[in-house]
Amino acid sequence: xxxxxxxxxxxxxxxxxxxxxxxxxxxxxxxxxxxxxxxxxxxxxxxxxxxxxxxxxxxxxxxxxxxxxxxxxxxxxxxxxxxxxxxxxxxxxxxxxxxxxxxx
Numbered sequence: 001x002x003x004x005x006x007x008x009x010x011x012x013x014x015x016x017x018x019x020x021x022x023x024x025x026x027x028x029x030x031x032x033x034x035x036x037x038x039x040x041x042x043x044x045x046x047x048x049x050x051x052x053x054x055x056x057x058x059x060x061x062x063x064x065x066x067x068x069x070x071x072x073x074x075x076x077x078x079x080x081x082x083x084x085x086x087x088x089x090x091x092x093x094x095x096x097x098x099x100x101x102x103x104x
Contacts, residue, residue, distance in 0.1 A: 002052035003101070007103045009045030010065025012038050017070045020079075064097040
């Protein structure tokens with residue numbers, strides 16, 4: 001169950017990095033609230049998962065999910081470049097996350 005919480009927490013990390021794009025110096029209240037809620041949920045789930053998963057592994061997986069997810073959101077929704085090198089590096093992050101899970 002800890003891995004499920006960690007994955008969901010990583011997805012909420014994608015949520016808070018995406019909403020951060022719209023907070024406008026924290027003047028845009030709805031997006032700021034969405035950001036704060038996403039951060040709170042993401043951190044709470046990371047903490048919950050790290051009770052059973054070694055913290056270094058949990059943090060690396062959580063951060064990797066957030067990083068990969070944020071890059072994908074940028075490519076799919078914000079016209080960020082999808083160069084071959086970026087895609088290969090995303091696969092490298094995913095491979096590293098899978099390796100950490102297998103060794104935890």
